[in-house]
Amino acid sequence: EQESVIALKIRSALCAPLIYRGRIYGLVYLDRNVPGAYNEKDLELLKTIAFILAPLVENARLWSQLKEHYDQAMATLRATEAKLIQREREAAYMRLAQAMAHEIRNPLMGIGGLVRRMLQKEGGSPWEEKLRTILGLAERVEQVMRDVDAFVRFPEPELHLERIDEAIGQCLQECAHHWQEKGIHPVLEIRTAQLLVPLDRQLFTHAFSLLLKEMLPGIPEESPCTLTLQDHGREIAVLAGEAAMEKCTGQLYDQELKRRPWSLSLFLNIAHKIISDHGGRMFFDPEGNSPYPFLMTLRRTIPMAPLEKVLNPTPSPGGE
Template sequence: IHRNNLIINLFISTMLLIGLITGLLHYMVIIPVQRLTKAAKAIAKGNLGKEIPVTKSKDEVGELTSAFREMQASLIKLTTDLKASSEELKKMYDFQKKLIENSIDGIVATDEKRNIVIFNERAEAIFGYSQEEVVGKMKIDELYPPGVSKKIERVLYDDNFGGRGRLANYETVIINKKGEQVPVWLSAALIHGENGKEIGTVMVFRDLTERKELEEKILQSERLATIGRGVSYIGHEIKNPLIIIGGFTQQVLYSTKDEKNRQKLQIVLEEIERLNQFLTSISDFTKFTKPQLSVSNINDIVNEVHNLIELELKDKQIKFVKSLDPHIPESLLDIKQIKQVLLNIIKNSIEAMPGGGNLTVITTLKNDHILIKIKDTGKGISAENLKKIFDPFFTTKPKGSGLGLAISKKIIEAHKGKIFFESELGKGTTCVISIPIER
């Protein structure tokens, strides 16, 4: 019995010892490891601030916990540094993006296959395409007229245009979405990768349209100044003899009774008058008078012009249609000059309809501008002649001076307005005039 009790006590003591050891292991090893596992999973999901339990143990579990805490601190620092670097990179990227987008010049970049990868807002304005239409969908060659792209590629590798691989202020032309050629200054540079291989090109375009127009105006002013000096002399030298010739012709006409001679003399007088009018037109053109502005209503001016030509319209069997916007406010205009413009254009329309037709005058208000449209159903104007329609002395009429529309253009521009024609052969012509309202 004593021996059996001893065995039972020994068994109980052993079980208690095993339980104690198991409890210590659970408390000192399993629980800390479970906590570390839970913390590791949280950190893996991005929760770097997950608290790792502190342990005072100096054993392997304690060392593992300390190593985990050091790793956590390193990860937090690395993440913080990466976030700071990322924010700095984002700031730099945003700055560069704004720099490109807000540039006064068009900026276009391509990859090594000449595909367009950057196309800023100014480029949109110059070329007429949106970024969505171009980036990743068009090659740079499509933005130039035929042959121009190859020429630019050649000079880009030439040492004489800013250095090999660089191009500075090279004057050329691009072609916009409408198919129109636009003069530009082009600066370009090749982009190289780390291995020195070409990976693309960046190009900067500056629209020269306004500059060219200004140069043309200056050139025209210089021409006109020269013409003016010549006209002043010639006008003086011709007008005086014309007056004398006209006077003598008039006397002879009154004194002769021969009908054939009278007809010939009448032709002489008509030609003298035509020459006088031509000299007056040249003088008006070269010595342009600034508009004498007064408060006027464009519809009243149109009605006055209609009254002046009403009989001629009936004689030529031309139907005159008016559509005048009553809501157009009064504006500062030179009544005499605007009347001259309307008469010039309407007379041209009448001459374009020798067999009769329709002539329509429309006035409307658009964006604080007076819009005047004069439409005829005449023979129309060829595309070639349309380009030269405002050139001084250009005319298709046997007895025209070629100054009527040139003077009209100067008058409208002096009113800070614009004038242009739309026409096709056989489909009539429309003249559009836009004048800002001045009060």
């Protein structure tokens, strides 16, 4: 400092702090190369200037902070608006799917009934095998229509704290015959001590079983398949496949995944809806040829019910 004073030929200096509400915001500093350039009146004047400037500096800081909060609030509102628009669009798609399923089911049931009656009359004839093929195809479409109805009418999940490892183990057992047909050996690795997660056990196991069936074609035969439970910030993550955390960056409705034919699977979309209703998210490899590998994240806490729902609970059937 002494060298700076000598180099700059400073012979007189005057300074006053910018103090506002007990907080220092800066310093007003003057210097000259003339000895004795300032006196007590200059100091009082500088203090007065500092007294005026201090609240202006604080106001500028508050304005900048307010503008930052405003920009964040606007970004949040825009994101919320986009989500609401997307939900309205999804609701419209569901209504359209339900209407289409209804229109398709009526003639399909007629075709199925007609083929069944023909089979009763044509039993043992050369036409029997062809009629059974037609009936099998009609029944398959009927099942798809039932799945569409289920997709549209799925209830909201009733969340209770459940052990997620037990729920996934149940799904693996239910799908065991599918794994055995391809010689795949699934292994569940647990890397977290906190396994209690808010789940609707029935809906979650249904969704996870559908997801396992959808990813099965993407797993090579006679190969191991590792499912991993681990912490993911405040959430719990379910990973399937190697490097799932690095590869799985796209969500089902992202533009980069829409060009993947497997993303249009009805069962995968059913699983996605159920997991989303749980407050969870599903991520896939945008370059993958199937839903394998995948990354699923779930919340560890049960969200609070909206105030309106608490004050006006839905009456139970048969209640007063």
